[in-house]
Amino acid sequence: MDYINLPGGRFAYICQGRGTPVLLLHGLGSSLLDWQPQIEHLARYCRVYAMDVRGHGQSEPLRAPVRMAELAGDVAAFIEAMGIRPCILVGISMGGMLTFQLLADQPQLVRAAVVINSAPSFIVDSWRTRCQIWLRLGLVRLFGLAGLARLLAAKLFPKPEQQALRELVSRRIAGNEQTSYLHAMRAIPGWSSLPAVQAVDTPLLVVSGDRDYTPLAYKQAYVALLRNARLEVIADSGHATPLDQPEALNRLLDGFIAEHSAALPA
Numbered sequence: 001m002d003y004i005n006l007p008g009g010r011f012a013y014i015c016q017g018r019g020t021p022v023l024l025l026h027g028l029g030s031s032l033l034d035w036q037p038q039i040e041h042l043a044r045y046c047r048v049y050a051m052d053v054r055g056h057g058q059s060e061p062l063r064a065p066v067r068m069a070e071l072a073g074d075v076a077a078f079i080e081a082m083g084i085r086p087c088i089l090v091g092i093s094m095g096g097m098l099t100f101q102l103l104a105d106q107p108q109l110v111r112a113a114v115v116i117n118s119a120p121s122f123i124v125d126s127w128r129t130r131c132q133i134w135l136r137l138g139l140v141r142l143f144g145l146a147g148l149a150r151l152l153a154a155k156l157f158p159k160p161e162q163q164a165l166r167e168l169v170s171r172r173i174a175g176n177e178q179t180s181y182l183h184a185m186r187a188i189p190g191w192s193s194l195p196a197v198q199a200v201d202t203p204l205l206v207v208s209g210d211r212d213y214t215p216l217a218y219k220q221a222y223v224a225l226l227r228n229a230r231l232e233v234i235a236d237s238g239h240a241t242p243l244d245q246p247e248a249l250n251r252l253l254d255g256f257i258a259e260h261s262a263a264l265p266a
Contacts, residue, residue, distance in 0.1 A: 001058060004081060008074040009060025013051040017043030020261035021084035024050040025075065025095030028188070029145075029152075029173045029181055031057030037246035038090075038253065046257060049087075051078055053095070055180035062183035068191045071184075072101035079109045086111035088257055092242060093118050094188065103204075104196035112203040112260035114253065117212045117239050120222055121192035133189050137182070145181060149173035156240045165243055197226065204229040205256045207249065209237030 004011050014032060022042055024035045032050035042048045054074050055062035075098055079085050089110045091099035096118025103110055124130055139148045153170035157163075204226060208219050210233050223231045232252055237245040 003058070004078070006074060006077040006081060008054050008070070008077065011051055011054070011060065011074065011078065012058035013049060013078070014039070015047065015049050015082075017046050017048050019046045020257060021082075021087040022046045022048050022257065023075070023079065023084065023087050023089050024048065025089065025091035025098055026050070026053065026056065027093030027095050028184055029056070029149075029176050030093075030095075031172060033057070033172065034169075034240075035242060038242055038250060041246075041250045042253065042257070046261075047084075049078075049082060049084065051075070053098070053184075055184045056176065061177055062180040064183065066183055066187050068097060068101050068187050068193075069105065071187065072098045072105060075102055076106050076109055085109045088112050088114070088260060090114040090116070090253065091118065092116040093239065094184070097122070097188065097191065097193070100193040100197050101191075103200050103202055104193040107200045107202050110202055112205075112256065114205045114207060114256060116207040116241050116249070117209055117214075118206075119214065119218070120197050120226075121194050122188050122190070123192060124189045129189075136185065140178065140182060145176050145178050146174040156238055157244060158238075162244070165240075169240065169243070194222075194225070199227075201228050203260055205252065206231045207241065207252060208233050209239060209241045209245070210235050211238045212241075213239050 001012055016039055026034050031052050035050045039048050052059035054060050086109055089099050096115035099113050099115050100120040149170040153166040157165045206223050206229055208216055223229045234241055234245050234248045241249050
């Protein structure tokens with residue numbers, strides 16, 4: 001693990017391999033550790049970076065409300081500091097949202113992007129959505145992150161043979177600092193990178209697990225609005241695709257990176 005000081009604070013990251021620069025962004029309540037199956041695979045032919053987003057892992061904690069644009073600004077600062085512009089950016093869930101935000105704000109930093117089980121907006125336009133937000137906040141207040149972690153891990157990995165993954169991810173979610181988690185979570189409702197991202201030509205691969213939280217039709221609808229995006233579905237996968245179907249995801253990443261790495265410096 002290495003550390004770098006950026007305008008947003010002190011950030012933890014790892015870097016492995018040589019070749020095309022690829023930056024991995026994790027989801028809410030996660031850390032760069034969840035990318036290990038991809039890091040080990042991609043480092044055979046890429047220079048792979050993974051960073052802990054502010055408020056997560058070993059990076060700077062969050063002590064005040066934050067906007068998604070600020071968190072995406074941390075990613076932009078990291079890309080500039082590492083000298084890897086334009087890189088291939090890969091984000092899951094909240095990390096995918098940060099990818100969309102960066103494409104909207106500073107597309108010149110990104111050669112191509114992959115978003116996994118994510119979306120370019122999180123509009124609170126129904127009572128169902130409001131209730132989901134209130135439920136998550138209520139669970140954290142009532143049971144702490146340890147209680148929430150057990151519930152989320154069971155939902156992410158429902159199969160009996162996924163017990164080891166349930167235990168691993170439960171420990172990682174529970175290890176978050178609660179104040180930071182809540183500030184990061186509150187940055188998402190009402191956020192949108194549309195319509196700015198609709199004007200961007202950056203090649204984009206949208207990956208969805210067939211059992212992800214949000215319906216496939218929703219992803220098909222927003223992909224149709226984007227200029228240079230395509231959708232791939234991974235079978236027998238939930239929200240945590242990098243962990244429950246690492247080989248299938250790695251094959252998609254291999255093809256996409258090969259397609260878009262020719263113009264990048266080695």
